[in-house]
Amino acid sequence: MRTEQPKMIYLKHYKAPEYLIDETHLTFELHDDHTLVHAQLVMRRNPELGAALPPLVLDGQQLELLSVALGDQDLGPGDYQLDDNHLTVQPVSASFTLDTSVRIHPETNTALEGLYKSSGMFCTQCEAEGFRKITYYLDRPDVMSRFTTTLSADKLGYPILLSNGNPVASGPDGDDRHWATWEDPFMKPAYLFALVAGDLWCVEDTFTTMSGREVTLRIYVEPENIDKCQHAMISLQKSMRWDEEVYGREYDLDIFMIVAVNDFNMGAMENKGLNIFNSSAVLARAETATDAAHQRVEAIVAHEYFHNWSGNRVTCRDWFQLSLKEGFTVFRDSGFSADMNSATVKRIQDVAFLRTHQFAEDAGPMAHAVRPESFIEISNFYTLTVYEKGSEVVGMIHTLLGAEGFRKGSDLYFERHDGQAVTCDDFVKAMEDANGVDLTQFKRWYSQAGTPRLAVSEAYDAAAHTYSLTFRQSCPATPDKVEKLPFVIPVSLGLLDSQGHGLALRLQGESGEASTSRVISVTEAEQTFTFVDVPEKPLPSLLRGFSAPVKLSFPYDRDQLMYLMQHDSDGFNRWDATQQLAVQVLQDLITQHQAGTELVMDQRLVKALGTVLGNPELDPAMVTEMLSLPSEAYLTEISEVADVDAIHAAREFARKQLATSLFDTLWQRYQANRAVSKTTEYVAEAEHFARRALQNIALSYLMLSGRPEVLAAAQEQFDHADNMTERLSALAVLVNSPFEAERNAALASFAEQFKDNPLVMDQWFSVQAASPLPGGLARVQALMKHPAFTLKNPNKVRALIGSFAGQNLINFHAADGSGYRFIADLVIQLNATNPQIASRQLAPLTRWRKYDSARQALLKAELERIRGSGELSSDVYEVVSKSLA
Template identity: 85%
Template structure:
């Protein structure tokens, strides 16, 4: 078996996948000392890839796989022998002979010794998964990339006494008993999703249940599963989930799409939370709160995290990332959405102060240091290194600036167009910007520098009042320090919302040079140049 060295991945080298997976059928046989994974992949040549090779000259199929023991592999029901494929420690390579085909494989994995907690692992007597960003390749051989989206059907089989709860993505469609005290359950997810959103949980969990009626009058079952000692700390998370579902309908017009929504909160989970389709998995610390013992801040944190992962159902799941360079497409947008939600649920002013203080204290430091990088990086060797404050928090502020530029109504029109245009697709930050442009008739091409340039720009403002001419001028100068790999920065688009106050504190009407009449008492000025002069006329007193 060949050992492959890690190599640098570049955004400019992106190529569409040669093949697509229309259907993924998985069967997991869970045992205490190993797990058998049987996968059937219904595949076809990607019409958007390559140079139109004939069926006789199909490109090789290279499936990702790590730490897998291959037991068997078949192409269209023909069992392949070792000479029919190539195997390395990270890939299984086959040679399809037709444009459509089916791959069947069986592997043995060892969740009980998976201490990285990536892929499928077993901890504290429970099976659990974490597949973002590239954990699914530790479960079975697959095209483990976000732009390969598939419909998943998953069957789990386990010993019933130790693992009475068997969960996966989508809706439950069948279950039953097996010989030897085992049982099984099958889940079907009717929505296309990439492998990073796959989830599986098997264990002895207790459940809090509720329901939610969507805006189209569909009844959705809500369940929060926890370890038994945590069953009395779930109600706040359930209330937060229902508030999130209502808010996303009212503010973004986004309705939940499955028959059931589940949260699993476990003590042994290596991330804060994960938005797997219909089956969000959380570290217990992000979900559990009891009114008698948790602080207000703890309650608000639970509310925000539950909302964030729920909002991903549309901004991340229904519309997902084409590649991992686009991580802020889902994370920046969803952080902005959960910030809006928290502002509406609590104090908008306090929430804004908290967000800005956190940004200035932590993200500004990242932007000023050796780890500075753009919101959309140009390269990576290990994608896990880019789950950063720049991608999340700065990415959220970039989305907020778009809303400032186009206004609340324009932003809603843009998000509606984005979801409508790209539902079921894996897209880019450019696609998000394009939807905002098309919905509002604006040009955001210069604004996109926020995605490609790192560092924190500095804006300096100087003023001048001419009492005789009754003009008030502001000179804006922007600069941005060099960051690793980026010495010279082009000017950003910086929206500045401003108003002028008179000596008595009254708001003054604003009229720029060349405008026919005074407008509102506050307005947004776009700073687009390195140095830009803005002059107001008919200003009766020095503001």
Template identity: 85%
Template sequence: MRTEQPQVIYLKDYQAPEYLIDETHLTFELFEDHSLVHAQLVMRRNPARGAGLPPLVLDGQQLELLSVALDDQALSAGDYQLDDSHLTVQPKAATFTLDTSVKIHPESNTALEGLYKSGSMFCTQCEAEGFRKITYYLDRPDVMSKFTTTVIAEQHRYPVLLSNGNPVGTGPQDDGRHWATWEDPFMKPAYLFALVAGDLWCVEDKFTRQSGRDVTLRIYVEPENIDKCQHAMTSLKKSMRWDEEVYGREYDLDIFMIVAVNDFNMGAMENKGLNIFNSSCVLARAETATDAAHQRVEAVVAHEYFHNWSGNRVTCRDWFQLSLKEGFTVFRDSEFSADMNSRTVKRIEDVAYLRTHQFAEDAGPMAHAVRPDSFIEISNFYTLTVYEKGSEVVRMVRTLLGAEGFRKGSDLYFERHDGQAVTCDDFIKAMEDANGVDLTQFKRWYSQAGTPRLAVSEHYDSAAQTYSLTFRQSYPATPDKVEKKPFVIPVELGLLDAQGNDIALRLQGEAAAGTSRVLSVTEAEQTFTFVDVAAKPLPSLLRGFSAPVKLSFPYDRDQLMFLMQHDSDGFNRWEAGQQLSVQVLQELIAQHQQGSALVLDQRLVTALGTVLANEQLDQAMVAEMLSLPSEAYLTEISEVADVDAIHAAREFARKQIADQLFDALNARYQANRGVSRGTEYVAEAEHFARRSLQNIVLSYLMLSGKPEVLAATLEQFDACDNMTERLTALAVLVNSPFEAERGKALEVFAENFKDNPLVMDQWFSVQAASTLPGGLARVKALMQHPAFTMKNPNKVRALIGAFAGQNLVNFHAADGSGYRFLAELVIELNALNPQIASRQLAPLTRWRKYDAARQALMKAELERILASGSLSSDVYEVVSKSLA
């Protein structure tokens, strides 16, 4: 913990390491009340740093140093310098061997960084700077080494001993302990190191690579979860095949392992050959995991596997380049999921998430560029900007170069930089060199923070039969205060005629180019003129959300209804519906604020009725189009968010839609539920689509309050064979006025799943997100439940995160009680797990978004956190930037 102001680290200050580590030999002796780590580092002076032998400064935190030896000569305390964060030794030659032994305490490591215990299992998490809590080391991504690791532990308690690479030896010891040695033939930085020891069972399979060699695949879990691994194994094999076919990337070791752990700060970690996963991203079975959980498992398994090339074989030079591996890999896993499921629906889901959450981050105090210029605590930059916006930047490169050009660029990137630690510039340079293009201006996406605004106006000249679109870029102020220059914004578009057909596109001075094309907007103001346009068209702009910008065009509601029905781009059909919904909801919000009676524009009901009646549309697409913009998104697009008016307006609209479309909604529900009753659960796109529509329809139907809907909901809750339908029925009941049925359902659910931690997390979240009055009291009561603990990140996210992040009307109670509650928990979590504490702060950091009274209350809680005592650098950075 820190009491002084932490140090700011700047990208401009980067220097290559003074020394390199060619070989790392580790021996772990694991005991119940401590562990010993013996490290032998084969080192040399970095020739890139010149001559001379400067002091060797190794990173280390929370380590008890037992011994140090330089070239087999033991050093006394006067031969080295030691402080809370570093061990400094003076080498005598350009090549040397350093041996250290340290004692650490994994059993009391609640921060879950370095080596720690999750239940009865030892495991590690070293990204970004966790390895320094294991042993003294050059803990930076540009120091790459070959690792050999020996793990020694009690055989009865820890029969499985794992580390990176390939197994090279195992054996017993005379004292009831045993050992295993693993050797990783590939150079890697310390953040990719992994170790696991526990009483684990595994599911084993194999994958035959395109080259004909087999890879052994193993997923390790605690014995009670052995029946929940098959979906993850299937997802892994799909990922391996897809990466071979789409990117030409084969796996490079003889064995690939995944281990599921219950206590984990993130979703998963791509350690070379030994991926460590939050159990929520591995375990999936119909009875205990929803469709969304199945899809998340598939996506996360793919993401971590894809890192084998985009992150491991080619890694990042420094942590400012984090999006080099994360943005690229998010793009890769998104494309994989699109190929496995519905491409349009996947794009809708990704964009809805980006605009609700990452755009909010861009507009808040923690706004930063995809490649930030500075940070205090690197764990705070595992953000939506680095991941999701970083993915959008890669997607724009693919859009500008085309699929074939992008593949040429990625092939060159992997070939040129295999085994290296590189930068975002190196990635773009490979794309340039492979395609003979200049992306210098495009790189501003990496260096400029904030979400660009793109205003579009039109002009039609009937005499000349020309149609012009003028694009104007603007850039909001962000905390970095960097003067913004024009971005390169790829805008994919089409033009629709009066019948809703795409017309042929021909720009002035060019040949015709089909009915959809990409315009590259590179200037602050830029006009494109299309010729041979017989009548004024309706533009379909930013198809597929071709750039992460806030687009504005003066569509009226009738035009939006037209696009909903006719646009050939599925994403833009959904987008037109969202824009129509936003206009209608904002009108209702204004009526509420004025104290007027709420009156819903019937065009929204008509449009949704048309969608509901269209049985040709993918059912998942219908479900997405029936989903009104969330309260979080309506908050994000408001100048000053009125949480009470937003909630009232959205609930009024939902109730009106439910009442007026009841028969059509009920018909869809009965048809889909009928199929579900007669069909065994299948985790495939068509079945996901059917259940998603069935469940959103049920949530509308319950708003009617009709007894037959209650009966249908109870039937679904009791009689379904899968968690998707059961949890939806529970959520519908929890948000309904039927108090007795709600209480009984919660009781039955908890009794049935009390021994399944992941299912109980969903039980917590459903209640935490309920917008019925008394939300905070419910959350406080649930914190006393025996299944809840502040020491488990999944529990914190499920209960506290769901309340503060999803239950806006209760969290933003006018008396500030929600803010006080969150501040107290952040102060408590700061001492237990700083990473989780800082991530729970996000709702408070947006205090400037609300009315003056709420601003004062939220700011006061941030100030209370700042004054609370010794803050971790994680929490200090977020709070101090939020108050700046």
């Protein structure tokens, strides 16, 4: 058992670095059984901290120190201090060079941090604190340096040698080895360093920037994947053009490179000029990647490219400011995806994910502010709060300032802070200064954790023709703070009359032209807004476009929700009205199940969705989203005490009712779309994505009927689809069907066809792990023995284990606690090999207080077992200790 607790790190204790590194010169001698790293650091005392020369304390972990030299003086063991985490030397002048040589072992690095090997390729992951596993350094984001990197390796085994910046020289190194030198002209922190060496092929193209410079674009992959890169290349070119047009940001190096790596803890990494990607975020071809995978590749390529400015050219001062780059860049990539596809559907998908997962994070033991005040392990704070909620915070600034004002602010931010490591406050200050506004109260979004609740009530004065909305905001207590001050909550809204038309919105005391949609700012705990010249009592359309990440409550009845579904001019709110209606209906069914009475479903939901399904004028992507009932995970999130069994029974009953009542329309829509698919070549574009999405959700409903013609249709689609979207959807329908023989045949056929494609096999694992049919845990345990599965690969863990615990709630939450024991065993095992992945598997256990007393006891017992299992990594220790606090 751990005998000492890992140290808590606090934002309030931030101190500027005592020393700066102007130049970093690295030489890597790469060998199969070890690597030698020689570092020369050109350093100086930080002039802002005075003339005194305190000891220089460098970060370093798992390094074998071979030599140290300070200037021209070689240092012996008595001239420095060395422990497991630091090398300390005493400078004798304000400017000096420090030379070190170390030996490291990438070939045994299972944590996938620092320099490691993946499928025989050397690669790096240095964010957040991986560089200290490469060499001794000031491994913090506010120490920025110009890097020159030389790599030496066997020329047959590693013909490609890459690093940050531009290539400047290369040549032979004896008979069997060769070398290459890269120079990055831009200052960067160590977390943006990258190195790749391997036997790789590349797809090459170019991009001409808005100033007329030609940039070489290369995507490096293993030879067998060379035919899966074109979509990523097109996505990169689109991203570069979009960033110029929307943000005025031009790329700055002569070359931009992406490398696909099989073993990677994250989705991708924005290293300057040399982005390293999880292969799942690069490789996409119709036969092997779904539409969702194509969209994910497009979004992640954009995200990492956009980091070139929002993260690289301007970086974060310390890791508490992580959302400065991540929240802003998620906002940018969401805007890009909205422009490339359907803006409304993109917003729906983002909000559905936020409400289900980030809201749950806000309500759990790991709740933290967008800019947290403390942490033990920074890897645990690459969270939905920092990314997705951080994006929502940036989006609210955009809403408050408008597109033009936001662009003025971002231009000033990039101009003012280019080449600097800054804070969230600096970002907000640029927005204030560019627009002449005061965002002091707004900054509470960065410092206060939790999801605000916004309760709204109405009052109509028929004689005065006034309509008032009263907003009451509150925020639940979180582990860091009980009392919360009022937020600035921008609420986009409209008022609908009895004909479904938008009314002109003018507040008391206002003059001038009025619009039918506007934004008001709720800044007080309780605040009333009164609209004038309202000829009849309207129906409010609130929080249009989900203009703030809050839990909104307004006493809509079901007929009013149906009215909003039909008439609201805001596409997001039409969908949201559908979701609210479905939630009310499902909660009725949950209550009936708990009471042991016959389940009877409100037919208004059937009627409403039948109208949507039968309207050929509606965007098929929008129809698909409206047909998608709230997930079991979302129903769990909004429950005071989640009854897993009742939630599952209610949702399955509702799906079968819809399938039965709407069978004919679903069948017609399915056949029509499938007929187009048979005669149309696959295209990775929004219109085609929408058609296939509607086709596949229709098939999933139809299979609930158990009719033989639907089984035949699913088999036909599985056997003859020319793309993975339709094939995998048909497989999922068969896997979840009662037709056991056909299910087993399809699984065997799929595995045989794609056994040599790791990413496709991940989808095969995921489909089975997520199936709610009885015996889920036994299936997962059996699949862990499959030759295509390994715990060493994070993608495999996410596909099989993550899908089971995150998507298969009825089996994971089995009453005997077997699912909990399974995850706990896995965490204990992974803790020793890959702590980051281990800590991320803990999430389903952390919300143990959400469930009934019996499950609470079982979940808590597993957390306590993990805590007592031996020496825990700081990653796992932090999550477990906070969950049990």
